[in-house]
Amino acid sequence: MPDAAIETQQLSKAFAGHMAVDGLSLCVPKGSVFGFLGPNGAGKTTTLRMLVGLARPTSGRATVLGQDILRPPADPRQSYLRRIGFLPDVPEFYSWMRAGEFLTLAGQIFGLSGRNLRLRVEEVLQLTGLAGVKTRIGGFSRGMKQRLGLAQALINKPELLFLDEPTSALDPMGRKETLEAIAALAGQTTIFFSTHILSDAERVCDTVAILNKGRLVTQQSIRSLRQSHASHWAYLEVEGGQDGRDFIAAIRSQPWVDRVEVYQQGWRVLPRDLATAQHQLPALLAAHNLALRRFELREPSLEDIFVELIHGKPSPQGVAEPDAAGRDANGRQEDGR
Protein backbone atom coordinates (compact mmCIF):
# COMPACT_ATOMS: atom_id res chain seq x y z
CA MET A 1 0.00 0.00 0.00
CA PRO A 2 1.62 3.29 -1.02
CA ASP A 3 -0.23 5.33 1.54
CA ALA A 4 0.81 3.34 4.56
CA ALA A 5 2.09 5.18 7.61
CA ILE A 6 3.52 1.97 9.00
CA GLU A 7 4.21 -1.25 7.18
CA THR A 8 5.85 -4.31 8.68
CA GLN A 9 6.81 -7.57 7.05
CA GLN A 10 7.47 -10.66 9.12
CA LEU A 11 8.70 -8.44 11.92
CA SER A 12 10.01 -10.58 14.78
CA LYS A 13 11.71 -10.09 18.10
CA ALA A 14 13.11 -12.90 20.21
CA PHE A 15 14.12 -12.60 23.86
CA ALA A 16 16.18 -15.46 25.23
CA GLY A 17 14.56 -18.02 22.98
CA HIS A 18 11.01 -16.81 23.32
CA MET A 19 9.32 -14.95 20.50
CA ALA A 20 7.88 -11.73 21.86
CA VAL A 21 6.79 -10.73 18.37
CA ASP A 22 6.52 -13.46 15.79
CA GLY A 23 6.33 -12.73 12.07
CA LEU A 24 4.13 -9.68 12.35
CA SER A 25 2.94 -8.19 9.07
CA LEU A 26 0.92 -5.05 9.54
CA CYS A 27 -0.24 -2.18 7.41
CA VAL A 28 -1.39 1.00 9.07
CA PRO A 29 -3.07 3.33 6.57
CA LYS A 30 -2.24 7.02 6.70
CA GLY A 31 -4.82 9.03 8.59
CA SER A 32 -6.28 6.08 10.45
CA VAL A 33 -6.77 5.68 14.16
CA PHE A 34 -5.32 2.24 14.47
CA GLY A 35 -6.01 0.14 17.55
CA PHE A 36 -3.32 -2.36 18.38
CA LEU A 37 -5.06 -4.81 20.65
CA GLY A 38 -4.04 -7.80 22.63
CA PRO A 39 -3.88 -9.21 26.13
CA ASN A 40 -1.04 -8.24 28.44
CA GLY A 41 2.19 -9.77 27.23
CA ALA A 42 1.00 -10.17 23.64
CA GLY A 43 3.96 -8.19 22.28
CA LYS A 44 2.32 -4.80 21.80
CA THR A 45 4.95 -2.77 23.66
CA THR A 46 7.80 -4.67 22.02
CA THR A 47 6.36 -3.91 18.59
CA LEU A 48 6.01 -0.22 19.42
CA ARG A 49 9.55 -0.11 20.75
CA MET A 50 10.86 -1.58 17.52
CA LEU A 51 8.89 0.86 15.41
CA VAL A 52 10.26 3.92 17.25
CA GLY A 53 13.84 2.63 17.17
CA LEU A 54 14.28 1.70 20.83
CA ALA A 55 14.61 -2.02 20.13
CA ARG A 56 16.08 -3.85 17.16
CA PRO A 57 14.05 -6.51 15.34
CA THR A 58 15.51 -10.02 15.34
CA SER A 59 14.27 -10.42 11.79
CA GLY A 60 11.84 -8.97 9.31
CA ARG A 61 11.52 -5.39 8.21
CA ALA A 62 9.43 -2.34 8.83
CA THR A 63 8.95 1.06 7.29
CA VAL A 64 7.62 4.05 9.17
CA LEU A 65 6.54 7.09 7.14
CA GLY A 66 8.30 5.56 4.18
CA GLN A 67 11.65 5.02 5.94
CA ASP A 68 13.19 1.66 6.63
CA ILE A 69 13.66 1.62 10.42
CA LEU A 70 16.87 -0.37 10.05
CA ARG A 71 18.42 2.04 7.54
CA PRO A 72 18.35 5.50 9.05
CA PRO A 73 19.23 8.31 6.63
CA ALA A 74 22.79 9.62 6.76
CA ASP A 75 21.54 13.02 7.84
CA PRO A 76 19.74 12.62 11.17
CA ARG A 77 17.64 15.67 10.33
CA GLN A 78 15.89 13.56 7.69
CA SER A 79 14.96 10.84 10.17
CA TYR A 80 11.34 9.86 10.61
CA LEU A 81 11.87 10.45 14.34
CA ARG A 82 11.35 14.15 13.59
CA ARG A 83 7.84 13.44 12.36
CA ILE A 84 6.55 11.08 15.03
CA GLY A 85 5.41 11.40 18.62
CA PHE A 86 5.74 8.63 21.19
CA LEU A 87 4.01 8.11 24.50
CA PRO A 88 5.48 5.14 26.42
CA ASP A 89 3.27 3.00 28.63
CA VAL A 90 4.67 4.41 31.88
CA PRO A 91 6.15 7.79 30.96
CA GLU A 92 8.81 9.11 33.31
CA PHE A 93 10.41 12.53 33.32
CA TYR A 94 13.07 14.48 35.17
CA SER A 95 11.40 14.92 38.52
CA TRP A 96 13.16 18.21 39.29
CA MET A 97 11.61 19.86 36.23
CA ARG A 98 8.20 21.43 35.85
CA ALA A 99 5.85 20.44 33.05
CA GLY A 100 6.58 23.56 31.00
CA GLU A 101 10.33 23.09 31.38
CA PHE A 102 10.19 19.53 30.15
CA LEU A 103 8.05 20.48 27.18
CA THR A 104 10.46 23.31 26.38
CA LEU A 105 13.34 20.84 26.37
CA ALA A 106 11.37 18.45 24.17
CA GLY A 107 10.50 21.29 21.79
CA GLN A 108 14.12 22.46 21.60
CA ILE A 109 15.22 18.95 20.68
CA PHE A 110 12.80 19.18 17.76
CA GLY A 111 14.42 22.47 16.78
CA LEU A 112 11.70 24.82 18.03
CA SER A 113 12.77 28.08 19.60
CA GLY A 114 11.67 31.52 20.67
CA ARG A 115 8.06 32.53 20.29
CA ASN A 116 7.08 29.41 18.32
CA LEU A 117 8.34 27.22 21.12
CA ARG A 118 6.58 29.21 23.83
CA LEU A 119 3.29 29.15 21.96
CA ARG A 120 3.48 25.45 21.21
CA VAL A 121 4.31 24.60 24.84
CA GLU A 122 1.34 26.68 25.99
CA GLU A 123 -0.87 25.00 23.40
CA VAL A 124 -0.07 21.41 24.40
CA LEU A 125 -0.34 22.30 28.09
CA GLN A 126 -3.84 23.61 27.43
CA LEU A 127 -4.74 20.60 25.33
CA THR A 128 -3.73 18.15 28.05
CA GLY A 129 -5.17 20.14 30.93
CA LEU A 130 -1.80 20.88 32.50
CA ALA A 131 -1.81 24.64 32.04
CA GLY A 132 -1.33 26.39 35.35
CA VAL A 133 0.19 23.36 37.08
CA LYS A 134 3.20 24.72 38.92
CA THR A 135 4.39 21.72 40.93
CA ARG A 136 7.53 19.84 39.99
CA ILE A 137 7.00 16.65 38.00
CA GLY A 138 8.25 14.68 41.02
CA GLY A 139 4.94 15.51 42.70
CA PHE A 140 2.74 14.48 39.77
CA SER A 141 0.18 11.68 39.98
CA ARG A 142 0.34 8.85 37.48
CA GLY A 143 -2.53 10.41 35.54
CA MET A 144 -0.76 13.78 35.33
CA LYS A 145 2.39 12.07 34.08
CA GLN A 146 0.28 10.36 31.44
CA ARG A 147 -1.05 13.74 30.30
CA LEU A 148 2.42 15.22 30.25
CA GLY A 149 3.47 12.17 28.24
CA LEU A 150 0.79 12.96 25.70
CA ALA A 151 1.76 16.64 25.70
CA GLN A 152 5.43 15.89 24.96
CA ALA A 153 4.41 13.44 22.22
CA LEU A 154 2.46 16.23 20.53
CA ILE A 155 5.04 19.00 20.85
CA ASN A 156 6.29 18.61 17.26
CA LYS A 157 2.82 18.27 15.69
CA PRO A 158 3.62 14.72 14.64
CA GLU A 159 2.28 13.11 11.49
CA LEU A 160 2.23 9.80 13.28
CA LEU A 161 1.57 9.30 16.95
CA PHE A 162 2.50 6.13 18.85
CA LEU A 163 0.56 5.70 22.05
CA ASP A 164 1.32 2.75 24.30
CA GLU A 165 -1.62 2.05 26.58
CA PRO A 166 -2.44 5.74 26.93
CA THR A 167 -5.53 5.26 29.07
CA SER A 168 -4.77 2.34 31.33
CA ALA A 169 -3.43 4.47 34.21
CA LEU A 170 -6.18 7.04 34.12
CA ASP A 171 -9.33 7.50 36.15
CA PRO A 172 -12.63 7.58 34.21
CA MET A 173 -12.49 11.36 33.71
CA GLY A 174 -8.88 11.37 32.59
CA ARG A 175 -9.66 8.48 30.30
CA LYS A 176 -12.56 10.28 28.73
CA GLU A 177 -10.48 13.41 28.21
CA THR A 178 -7.58 11.48 26.70
CA LEU A 179 -9.89 9.65 24.31
CA GLU A 180 -11.45 12.93 23.32
CA ALA A 181 -8.00 14.39 22.69
CA ILE A 182 -7.17 11.38 20.51
CA ALA A 183 -10.46 11.66 18.66
CA ALA A 184 -9.76 15.36 18.06
CA LEU A 185 -6.43 14.50 16.44
CA ALA A 186 -7.99 11.94 14.13
CA GLY A 187 -7.93 13.05 10.54
CA GLN A 188 -4.80 15.19 10.81
CA THR A 189 -2.60 12.62 12.50
CA THR A 190 -2.21 8.90 12.06
CA ILE A 191 -2.58 7.33 15.48
CA PHE A 192 -1.16 3.94 16.38
CA PHE A 193 -2.62 3.14 19.71
CA SER A 194 -1.99 0.00 21.74
CA THR A 195 -4.43 -1.02 24.41
CA HIS A 196 -6.00 -3.94 26.16
CA ILE A 197 -9.07 -1.86 26.99
CA LEU A 198 -11.40 -2.79 24.18
CA SER A 199 -14.04 -0.21 24.85
CA ASP A 200 -11.41 2.51 24.34
CA ALA A 201 -10.45 1.08 20.98
CA GLU A 202 -14.10 0.80 20.11
CA ARG A 203 -14.63 4.46 20.90
CA VAL A 204 -11.88 5.98 18.78
CA CYS A 205 -10.37 3.47 16.37
CA ASP A 206 -11.41 2.83 12.81
CA THR A 207 -9.09 -0.10 12.20
CA VAL A 208 -7.70 -2.65 14.60
CA ALA A 209 -5.10 -5.37 14.67
CA ILE A 210 -5.32 -8.06 17.30
CA LEU A 211 -2.13 -9.58 18.59
CA ASN A 212 -1.85 -12.69 20.71
CA LYS A 213 1.36 -14.36 21.89
CA GLY A 214 3.36 -12.27 19.45
CA ARG A 215 1.30 -13.26 16.43
CA LEU A 216 -1.19 -11.29 14.45
CA VAL A 217 -4.66 -12.73 14.86
CA THR A 218 -6.43 -10.34 12.55
CA GLN A 219 -6.25 -6.88 11.07
CA GLN A 220 -9.36 -5.18 9.71
CA SER A 221 -11.75 -2.33 10.15
CA ILE A 222 -13.89 -2.43 13.26
CA ARG A 223 -16.97 -2.62 11.07
CA SER A 224 -15.91 -5.65 9.08
CA LEU A 225 -14.58 -7.27 12.24
CA ARG A 226 -17.98 -6.90 13.87
CA GLN A 227 -19.63 -8.37 10.82
CA SER A 228 -17.33 -11.30 10.37
CA HIS A 229 -16.76 -12.44 13.91
CA ALA A 230 -18.98 -13.22 16.85
CA SER A 231 -22.71 -13.25 16.55
CA HIS A 232 -25.48 -10.90 17.36
CA TRP A 233 -27.60 -11.94 20.27
CA ALA A 234 -30.91 -11.14 21.84
CA TYR A 235 -31.59 -10.48 25.46
CA LEU A 236 -35.14 -10.82 26.68
CA GLU A 237 -37.04 -10.50 29.91
CA VAL A 238 -40.70 -11.35 30.43
CA GLU A 239 -43.17 -10.33 33.07
CA GLY A 240 -43.31 -12.86 35.87
CA GLY A 241 -39.63 -13.62 35.90
CA GLN A 242 -38.32 -17.14 35.41
CA ASP A 243 -41.43 -19.24 35.08
CA GLY A 244 -40.93 -19.83 31.39
CA ARG A 245 -39.45 -23.34 31.42
CA ASP A 246 -41.64 -24.51 28.59
CA PHE A 247 -40.67 -21.48 26.61
CA ILE A 248 -36.96 -22.15 27.07
CA ALA A 249 -37.36 -25.75 26.15
CA ALA A 250 -39.28 -24.69 23.08
CA ILE A 251 -36.63 -22.18 22.03
CA ARG A 252 -33.82 -24.63 22.57
CA SER A 253 -35.47 -27.08 20.19
CA GLN A 254 -35.59 -24.54 17.36
CA PRO A 255 -33.10 -25.12 14.53
CA TRP A 256 -32.21 -21.41 14.33
CA VAL A 257 -31.04 -21.28 17.95
CA ASP A 258 -27.45 -21.92 18.86
CA ARG A 259 -27.78 -21.69 22.62
CA VAL A 260 -29.68 -20.02 25.41
CA GLU A 261 -28.14 -18.69 28.58
CA VAL A 262 -30.28 -18.22 31.65
CA TYR A 263 -29.74 -15.06 33.66
CA GLN A 264 -31.19 -13.78 36.94
CA GLN A 265 -33.88 -11.75 35.21
CA GLY A 266 -34.07 -13.10 31.71
CA TRP A 267 -32.44 -15.06 28.90
CA ARG A 268 -29.75 -14.46 26.39
CA VAL A 269 -30.51 -16.12 23.09
CA LEU A 270 -27.65 -16.69 20.67
CA PRO A 271 -29.18 -17.46 17.29
CA ARG A 272 -27.64 -19.32 14.42
CA ASP A 273 -29.79 -17.36 12.04
CA LEU A 274 -30.53 -13.88 13.20
CA ALA A 275 -33.15 -13.01 10.61
CA THR A 276 -35.29 -16.03 11.46
CA ALA A 277 -34.82 -15.39 15.16
CA GLN A 278 -36.09 -11.85 14.77
CA HIS A 279 -39.29 -13.23 13.27
CA GLN A 280 -39.75 -16.31 15.38
CA LEU A 281 -38.95 -15.09 18.86
CA PRO A 282 -41.99 -12.82 19.20
CA ALA A 283 -44.19 -15.56 17.79
CA LEU A 284 -42.90 -18.06 20.36
CA LEU A 285 -43.40 -15.56 23.16
CA ALA A 286 -46.99 -15.02 22.07
CA ALA A 287 -47.60 -18.74 21.76
CA HIS A 288 -46.50 -19.22 25.37
CA ASN A 289 -48.60 -16.31 26.47
CA LEU A 290 -45.62 -14.42 27.88
CA ALA A 291 -45.65 -10.65 28.22
CA LEU A 292 -42.45 -9.04 27.04
CA ARG A 293 -40.76 -6.60 29.43
CA ARG A 294 -37.49 -6.12 27.64
CA PHE A 295 -36.14 -7.14 24.28
CA GLU A 296 -32.72 -6.12 23.10
CA LEU A 297 -30.90 -7.08 19.96
CA ARG A 298 -27.20 -6.61 20.55
CA GLU A 299 -24.29 -6.29 18.17
CA PRO A 300 -21.21 -8.12 19.28
CA SER A 301 -18.88 -5.86 21.25
CA LEU A 302 -15.21 -5.86 20.48
CA GLU A 303 -14.87 -7.69 23.75
CA ASP A 304 -17.00 -10.56 22.47
CA ILE A 305 -14.95 -10.72 19.29
CA PHE A 306 -11.71 -10.51 21.20
CA VAL A 307 -12.64 -13.37 23.49
CA GLU A 308 -13.78 -15.39 20.51
CA LEU A 309 -10.55 -14.75 18.60
CA ILE A 310 -8.15 -15.26 21.47
CA HIS A 311 -9.81 -18.13 23.27
CA GLY A 312 -12.40 -19.41 20.91
CA LYS A 313 -11.93 -20.69 17.46
CA PRO A 314 -8.46 -21.96 16.67
CA SER A 315 -7.80 -20.36 13.29
CA PRO A 316 -9.73 -17.18 12.63
CA GLN A 317 -9.87 -15.51 9.29
CA GLY A 318 -7.02 -13.13 8.54
CA VAL A 319 -8.68 -10.31 6.71
CA ALA A 320 -12.39 -10.39 6.09
CA GLU A 321 -14.06 -9.29 2.92
CA PRO A 322 -15.30 -5.77 3.61
CA ASP A 323 -18.91 -4.70 3.74
CA ALA A 324 -20.62 -8.03 4.05
CA ALA A 325 -24.19 -7.26 5.01
CA GLY A 326 -24.61 -7.27 8.76
CA ARG A 327 -27.40 -9.74 8.99
CA ASP A 328 -25.53 -12.46 7.15
CA ALA A 329 -22.67 -12.23 9.52
CA ASN A 330 -23.85 -14.84 11.96
CA GLY A 331 -23.71 -17.47 9.26
CA ARG A 332 -20.19 -18.22 10.32
CA GLN A 333 -21.12 -19.18 13.81
CA GLU A 334 -20.08 -22.71 14.43
CA ASP A 335 -21.35 -25.39 16.72
CA GLY A 336 -19.49 -26.88 19.57
CA ARG A 337 -19.07 -23.86 21.78
Add this chain to the structure above:
Amino acid sequence: MKGQTAFLEKEFLEIAKTYKIYVIPGLFLLIGLMSPILAKLAPDLVKSMAQGLTIQIPPPVAADAYLQLFKNLNQLGVLAVIFTSTGLVAEEKARGTAALMTVKPLTRTAFIVSKYVATAVLVLGSILLAYLASLYYTVILFREALFAASALALLLASAYYLLISAVTLLASTLCRSSAAAGGLAVGAFIVLSVLPSLHPWLARYTPGALVRYENALLASGANLAPTRAFADAVPALGITLALAGLMVALSVVVFRRQEL
Protein backbone atom coordinates in the same frame (compact mmCIF):
# COMPACT_ATOMS: atom_id res chain seq x y z
CA MET B 1 22.46 21.23 16.73
CA LYS B 2 20.10 23.34 18.81
CA GLY B 3 18.55 20.21 20.22
CA GLN B 4 21.90 18.81 21.24
CA THR B 5 22.85 21.96 23.15
CA ALA B 6 19.43 21.98 24.79
CA PHE B 7 20.22 18.60 26.28
CA LEU B 8 23.62 19.79 27.50
CA GLU B 9 21.86 22.72 29.12
CA LYS B 10 19.52 20.24 30.80
CA GLU B 11 22.53 18.37 32.20
CA PHE B 12 23.93 21.55 33.74
CA LEU B 13 20.54 22.51 35.12
CA GLU B 14 20.18 19.06 36.61
CA ILE B 15 23.46 19.47 38.47
CA ALA B 16 22.40 22.92 39.66
CA LYS B 17 18.95 21.82 40.79
CA THR B 18 19.79 18.54 42.49
CA TYR B 19 22.02 17.46 45.38
CA LYS B 20 25.12 17.28 43.16
CA ILE B 21 25.70 21.01 43.35
CA TYR B 22 26.10 20.75 47.12
CA VAL B 23 27.84 17.41 47.47
CA ILE B 24 30.74 17.60 45.03
CA PRO B 25 31.86 21.23 45.27
CA GLY B 26 31.06 21.17 49.01
CA LEU B 27 33.14 18.10 49.72
CA PHE B 28 36.01 19.36 47.56
CA LEU B 29 35.99 22.72 49.28
CA LEU B 30 36.16 20.95 52.63
CA ILE B 31 39.10 18.83 51.42
CA GLY B 32 40.80 21.99 50.19
CA LEU B 33 40.35 23.80 53.50
CA MET B 34 41.20 20.90 55.77
CA SER B 35 44.32 19.58 54.05
CA PRO B 36 46.72 22.43 54.98
CA ILE B 37 45.26 22.62 58.48
CA LEU B 38 45.71 18.88 59.01
CA ALA B 39 49.24 19.06 57.68
CA LYS B 40 50.00 21.88 60.11
CA LEU B 41 48.46 20.13 63.11
CA ALA B 42 49.60 16.56 62.37
CA PRO B 43 52.91 16.68 64.33
CA ASP B 44 51.20 18.16 67.40
CA LEU B 45 48.47 15.56 67.17
CA VAL B 46 50.97 12.72 67.02
CA LYS B 47 52.91 14.17 69.94
CA SER B 48 49.83 14.58 72.08
CA MET B 49 48.81 11.01 71.46
CA ALA B 50 52.27 9.61 72.19
CA GLN B 51 52.69 11.10 75.64
CA GLY B 52 55.82 10.02 77.45
CA LEU B 53 57.60 8.99 74.27
CA THR B 54 59.94 11.35 72.56
CA ILE B 55 59.25 11.40 68.85
CA GLN B 56 61.29 13.43 66.45
CA ILE B 57 59.09 14.88 63.74
CA PRO B 58 60.42 17.48 61.35
CA PRO B 59 58.30 20.64 61.32
CA PRO B 60 55.67 20.53 58.54
CA VAL B 61 56.24 22.48 55.33
CA ALA B 62 54.06 23.70 52.46
CA ALA B 63 54.71 20.52 50.45
CA ASP B 64 53.10 18.53 53.27
CA ALA B 65 49.92 20.58 52.89
CA TYR B 66 49.73 19.77 49.16
CA LEU B 67 50.65 16.13 49.70
CA GLN B 68 47.73 15.93 52.09
CA LEU B 69 45.48 17.69 49.55
CA PHE B 70 46.31 15.39 46.65
CA LYS B 71 46.14 12.27 48.81
CA ASN B 72 42.60 13.23 49.81
CA LEU B 73 41.64 14.17 46.27
CA ASN B 74 42.97 10.90 44.88
CA GLN B 75 40.98 8.78 47.31
CA LEU B 76 38.01 10.47 48.95
CA GLY B 77 37.44 12.87 46.06
CA VAL B 78 37.59 10.14 43.41
CA LEU B 79 35.15 7.92 45.31
CA ALA B 80 32.75 10.84 45.74
CA VAL B 81 32.83 11.53 41.99
CA ILE B 82 32.23 7.86 41.23
CA PHE B 83 29.30 7.54 43.61
CA THR B 84 27.56 10.68 42.43
CA SER B 85 28.01 9.80 38.75
CA THR B 86 27.01 6.14 38.60
CA GLY B 87 23.42 7.07 37.76
CA LEU B 88 24.37 9.29 34.80
CA VAL B 89 23.12 6.87 32.15
CA ALA B 90 21.98 3.84 34.17
CA GLU B 91 19.32 5.80 35.99
CA GLU B 92 17.95 7.37 32.83
CA LYS B 93 17.78 3.92 31.28
CA ALA B 94 16.08 2.39 34.32
CA ARG B 95 13.52 5.20 34.61
CA GLY B 96 12.79 5.31 30.91
CA THR B 97 13.79 8.95 30.41
CA ALA B 98 16.63 7.88 28.11
CA ALA B 99 14.08 6.19 25.85
CA LEU B 100 11.81 9.22 25.92
CA MET B 101 14.65 11.55 24.91
CA THR B 102 16.29 9.40 22.26
CA VAL B 103 13.10 8.70 20.31
CA LYS B 104 13.24 12.40 19.65
CA PRO B 105 15.86 13.69 17.21
CA LEU B 106 18.43 13.82 20.01
CA THR B 107 21.30 11.63 18.86
CA ARG B 108 22.61 9.05 21.26
CA THR B 109 26.08 10.49 20.77
CA ALA B 110 24.88 13.88 21.94
CA PHE B 111 23.18 12.25 24.91
CA ILE B 112 26.43 10.64 26.12
CA VAL B 113 28.73 13.53 25.26
CA SER B 114 26.46 16.02 27.07
CA LYS B 115 26.61 13.86 30.18
CA TYR B 116 30.39 13.71 30.03
CA VAL B 117 30.88 17.41 29.41
CA ALA B 118 28.60 18.41 32.27
CA THR B 119 30.27 15.99 34.67
CA ALA B 120 33.75 17.06 33.60
CA VAL B 121 32.91 20.73 34.13
CA LEU B 122 31.50 20.01 37.58
CA VAL B 123 34.47 17.88 38.60
CA LEU B 124 37.18 20.15 37.22
CA GLY B 125 35.52 23.19 38.78
CA SER B 126 35.39 21.41 42.11
CA ILE B 127 39.07 20.41 42.04
CA LEU B 128 39.98 23.97 41.19
CA LEU B 129 37.92 25.12 44.16
CA ALA B 130 39.72 22.64 46.43
CA TYR B 131 43.07 23.77 45.10
CA LEU B 132 42.37 27.48 45.55
CA ALA B 133 41.20 26.88 49.11
CA SER B 134 44.35 24.90 49.84
CA LEU B 135 46.58 27.47 48.20
CA TYR B 136 45.08 30.19 50.36
CA TYR B 137 45.50 28.34 53.64
CA THR B 138 48.93 27.05 52.73
CA VAL B 139 50.14 30.59 52.18
CA ILE B 140 48.59 31.69 55.47
CA LEU B 141 49.87 28.76 57.51
CA PHE B 142 53.24 28.09 55.89
CA ARG B 143 54.12 31.46 54.30
CA GLU B 144 54.98 29.64 51.10
CA ALA B 145 52.88 28.88 47.99
CA LEU B 146 54.89 26.30 45.99
CA PHE B 147 52.80 27.61 43.16
CA ALA B 148 54.48 26.07 40.09
CA ALA B 149 54.77 22.57 41.54
CA SER B 150 51.28 22.53 43.02
CA ALA B 151 49.67 23.92 39.86
CA LEU B 152 51.36 21.27 37.72
CA ALA B 153 50.25 18.61 40.19
CA LEU B 154 46.73 19.99 39.86
CA LEU B 155 46.97 19.54 36.11
CA LEU B 156 47.90 15.88 36.57
CA ALA B 157 45.09 15.37 39.07
CA SER B 158 42.63 16.98 36.65
CA ALA B 159 43.60 14.52 33.92
CA TYR B 160 43.13 11.67 36.38
CA TYR B 161 39.68 12.99 37.23
CA LEU B 162 38.76 13.24 33.55
CA LEU B 163 39.61 9.56 33.22
CA ILE B 164 37.68 8.59 36.37
CA SER B 165 34.63 10.47 35.09
CA ALA B 166 34.90 8.70 31.72
CA VAL B 167 35.30 5.29 33.36
CA THR B 168 32.23 5.94 35.52
CA LEU B 169 30.30 7.07 32.44
CA LEU B 170 31.19 3.84 30.65
CA ALA B 171 30.24 1.74 33.69
CA SER B 172 26.94 3.58 33.91
CA THR B 173 26.31 3.00 30.22
CA LEU B 174 27.13 -0.70 30.45
CA CYS B 175 25.02 -1.41 33.52
CA ARG B 176 21.29 -1.35 34.05
CA SER B 177 21.47 -0.16 37.64
CA SER B 178 23.44 2.55 39.39
CA ALA B 179 24.58 0.06 42.04
CA ALA B 180 26.14 -2.27 39.48
CA ALA B 181 27.73 0.70 37.72
CA GLY B 182 29.18 1.85 41.05
CA GLY B 183 30.69 -1.58 41.67
CA LEU B 184 32.20 -1.70 38.21
CA ALA B 185 33.64 1.83 38.45
CA VAL B 186 35.15 1.24 41.88
CA GLY B 187 36.64 -2.00 40.58
CA ALA B 188 38.21 -0.09 37.69
CA PHE B 189 39.52 2.52 40.13
CA ILE B 190 41.17 -0.20 42.25
CA VAL B 191 42.78 -1.70 39.14
CA LEU B 192 44.08 1.72 38.08
CA SER B 193 45.52 2.26 41.55
CA VAL B 194 47.19 -1.15 41.80
CA LEU B 195 48.69 -1.31 38.29
CA PRO B 196 51.74 0.93 39.00
CA SER B 197 52.97 -1.39 41.74
CA LEU B 198 52.99 -4.44 39.44
CA HIS B 199 55.75 -3.50 37.01
CA PRO B 200 58.21 -0.61 36.64
CA TRP B 201 56.86 0.11 33.16
CA LEU B 202 53.33 0.36 34.53
CA ALA B 203 54.63 2.60 37.28
CA ARG B 204 55.73 5.07 34.62
CA TYR B 205 53.00 5.04 32.03
CA THR B 206 49.62 4.09 33.50
CA PRO B 207 47.14 6.64 34.85
CA GLY B 208 47.80 5.47 38.41
CA ALA B 209 51.35 6.71 37.97
CA LEU B 210 50.04 10.26 37.93
CA VAL B 211 49.63 10.03 41.72
CA ARG B 212 53.34 9.27 42.07
CA TYR B 213 54.26 12.09 39.71
CA GLU B 214 52.18 14.48 41.76
CA ASN B 215 54.16 13.53 44.85
CA ALA B 216 57.44 13.84 42.96
CA LEU B 217 56.42 17.29 41.74
CA LEU B 218 55.68 18.46 45.24
CA ALA B 219 58.93 17.06 46.57
CA SER B 220 60.79 18.80 43.76
CA GLY B 221 58.97 22.03 44.49
CA ALA B 222 61.25 22.75 47.39
CA ASN B 223 64.24 22.34 45.09
CA LEU B 224 62.73 24.63 42.46
CA ALA B 225 62.83 22.03 39.67
CA PRO B 226 59.16 21.26 39.06
CA THR B 227 59.33 21.47 35.27
CA ARG B 228 61.75 18.56 35.07
CA ALA B 229 59.54 16.44 37.31
CA PHE B 230 56.59 17.40 35.11
CA ALA B 231 58.39 16.37 31.93
CA ASP B 232 58.65 12.84 33.36
CA ALA B 233 54.89 12.80 33.83
CA VAL B 234 53.99 13.88 30.30
CA PRO B 235 53.73 10.38 28.73
CA ALA B 236 51.44 9.14 31.53
CA LEU B 237 49.42 12.35 31.23
CA GLY B 238 48.96 11.81 27.50
CA ILE B 239 48.02 8.17 27.99
CA THR B 240 45.49 9.13 30.67
CA LEU B 241 43.80 11.73 28.48
CA ALA B 242 43.76 9.35 25.52
CA LEU B 243 42.18 6.65 27.69
CA ALA B 244 39.55 9.12 28.89
CA GLY B 245 38.69 9.92 25.28
CA LEU B 246 38.56 6.22 24.47
CA MET B 247 36.20 5.53 27.38
CA VAL B 248 33.83 8.28 26.22
CA ALA B 249 33.95 6.95 22.65
CA LEU B 250 33.26 3.42 23.93
CA SER B 251 30.32 4.71 25.94
CA VAL B 252 28.90 6.22 22.75
CA VAL B 253 29.39 2.99 20.82
CA VAL B 254 27.82 0.88 23.57
CA PHE B 255 24.90 3.26 24.05
CA ARG B 256 24.18 3.40 20.34
CA ARG B 257 23.84 -0.36 20.23
CA GLN B 258 21.70 -0.65 23.31
CA GLU B 259 17.97 -1.24 23.41
CA LEU B 260 16.35 1.26 25.69
